[in-house]
Amino acid sequence: MVTESLTVRDNRTGVEYDIPITDGTIRAADLGKIKAADPANNEEGPGLAVYDPGFVNTASCRSSVTYIDGDKGILEYRGYPIEQLAENSNFLEVSYLLVHGALPTKEEYDAWVHEITYHTFVHENIKEFMQGFRYDAHPMGMLMASVGAMSTFYPDAANISDPDNRRLQIIRLIAKMPTLGAWAFRHAQGKPYVYPDNDLSYTGNFLSMLFKMSESKYAPDERIEKALDTLFILHADHEQNASANAVRSVGSTQVDPYSSVAAGVGALFGPLHGGANEAVLRMLRRIGKVENIPAFIEGVKAGNERLMGFGHRVYKNYDPRAKLIKQQAYNVFEVTGTNPLLDIAQELEKIALEDEYFVKRKLYPNVDFYSGLIYEALEFPPEMFTVLFAIGRTPGWLSQWLELVQDKEQKIARPKQIYTGERGLNFVPRDVRWA
Numbered sequence: 001m002v003t004e005s006l007t008v009r010d011n012r013t014g015v016e017y018d019i020p021i022t023d024g025t026i027r028a029a030d031l032g033k034i035k036a037a038d039p040a041n042n043e044e045g046p047g048l049a050v051y052d053p054g055f056v057n058t059a060s061c062r063s064s065v066t067y068i069d070g071d072k073g074i075l076e077y078r079g080y081p082i083e084q085l086a087e088n089s090n091f092l093e094v095s096y097l098l099v100h101g102a103l104p105t106k107e108e109y110d111a112w113v114h115e116i117t118y119h120t121f122v123h124e125n126i127k128e129f130m131q132g133f134r135y136d137a138h139p140m141g142m143l144m145a146s147v148g149a150m151s152t153f154y155p156d157a158a159n160i161s162d163p164d165n166r167r168l169q170i171i172r173l174i175a176k177m178p179t180l181g182a183w184a185f186r187h188a189q190g191k192p193y194v195y196p197d198n199d200l201s202y203t204g205n206f207l208s209m210l211f212k213m214s215e216s217k218y219a220p221d222e223r224i225e226k227a228l229d230t231l232f233i234l235h236a237d238h239e240q241n242a243s244a245n246a247v248r249s250v251g252s253t254q255v256d257p258y259s260s261v262a263a264g265v266g267a268l269f270g271p272l273h274g275g276a277n278e279a280v281l282r283m284l285r286r287i288g289k290v291e292n293i294p295a296f297i298e299g300v301k302a303g304n305e306r307l308m309g310f311g312h313r314v315y316k317n318y319d320p321r322a323k324l325i326k327q328q329a330y331n332v333f334e335v336t337g338t339n340p341l342l343d344i345a346q347e348l349e350k351i352a353l354e355d356e357y358f359v360k361r362k363l364y365p366n367v368d369f370y371s372g373l374i375y376e377a378l379e380f381p382p383e384m385f386t387v388l389f390a391i392g393r394t395p396g397w398l399s400q401w402l403e404l405v406q407d408k409e410q411k412i413a414r415p416k417q418i419y420t421g422e423r424g425l426n427f428v429p430r431d432v433r434w435a
């Protein structure tokens with residue numbers, strides 16, 4: 001029974017419509033029933049559509065993965081606050097939670113960790129494929145291509161209707177992303193690729209594949225391992241963000257999950273999404289010293305540029321992840337020594353949080369504002385920052401994909417347009433046009 005509804009009067013026709021409201025939304029298809037008569041042609045005319053570039057006020061799915069209250073600065077995965085997960089859990093347990101919807105029992109956890117650990121190796125041909133990239137290839141381009149290429153190594157992944165098959169591909173993807181990411185990193189440095197070490201933790205193994213040189217066994221610093229693991233947790237999902245939307249949009253065609261996740265990596269690459277942390281570092285370097293901040297802020301307010309790492313489509317409060325990342329930054333600097341750009345970042349934050357321009361627009365630091373500083377302290381070049389984000393986001397993308405392929409309401413993602421071009425032109429052949 002419909003208890004809430006919206007009454008709309010179409011002033012073109014004078015007709016009133018009752019449109020049901022469910023979960024604070026109306027169905028766009030219900031608006032499609034609103035049609036203006038076209039007396040000239042004796043037609044009903046097209047149904048009313050919603051124009052929403054960038055989907056700023058359009059829900060594309062029902063989801064039980066991640067909850068965000070942007071005004072209050074709340075982020076929960078499957079109902080658990082991000083602060084508790086960052087403090088008490090680890091990335092693989094959080095991945096299990098996201099994918100399965102509930103925390104694992106001890107047996108489930110052990111089996112999950114074992115399966116992920118024993119799927120970290122990739123086919124040797126993938127290594128050769130990656131070695132074919134130019135020496136200065138951006139690691140995100142390499143990651144996107146190699147994730148996509150995995151669909152050719154696992155053609156069984158196309159069978160997306162089989163739950164066991166889906167689970168296997170999910171395990172493969174979570175397990176192999178660090179291998180691909182680390183190899184993209186080694187490639188740019190001209191260093192040999194390091195094979196996974198299954199004795200180490202997920203994050204410890206990743207550090208080994210990144211930094212191991214001639215030592216027979218790499219021993220990761222526990223504090224760095226913990227900080228990186230926490231960063232992965234904080235990046236693990238963020239409901240219908242641009243890359244999750246890309247994964248869902250491509251996945252809605254029923255293609256295999258490698259192709260969908262490759263689309264997610266591509267979306268994350270953009271400077272307005274995951275590429276922002278790289279942009280933050282460049283910005284901090286360009287500012288150079290604290291004294292230059294006021295002039296920089298004036299430039300931002302004049303609309304000449306953006307304060308990268310600030311602002312968010314959903315958060316109109318301090319991004320809870322930014323707070324936790326700031327804490328981790330101090331832990332990492334204990335090991336690596338401080339980063340001089342931290343002073344500039346902190347001063348920038350202080351000034352921006354007091355400035356009317358930012359206050360009025362509710363612009364606060366987002367997840368990318370401090371993460372780049374940690375990554376730089378760990379000696380990652382800026383090009384690698386988004387790769388780290390992508391590894392952390394993989395379980396989120398896969399949870400969104402899994403939900404999509406099981407959702408009976410979903411259809412191939414295919415928006416409408418408002419056509420603004422010419423109509424019915426007569427083609428004039430080249431010899432006539434150019435005569």
Ligand code: ACO
Pocket residue numbers: 271272273274276300305306307308309310311312313314361363366367368
């Ligand atoms: N610096 C200066 N002004 C800003 C910023 C910023 N970082 N972000 C938004 N604004 C201003 C806009 O100019 C606009 O002002 P106006 O109303 O006077 O025109 C107003 O705030 C609203 O901004 P929109 O661009 O409409 O907000 P939207 O939700 O579309 O954009 C986005 C969100 C893309 C994140 C934006 O805030 C931005 O570009 N931030 C910098 C890039 C960044 O840090 N991205 C990472 C986001 S987190 C993530 O993807 C992981």
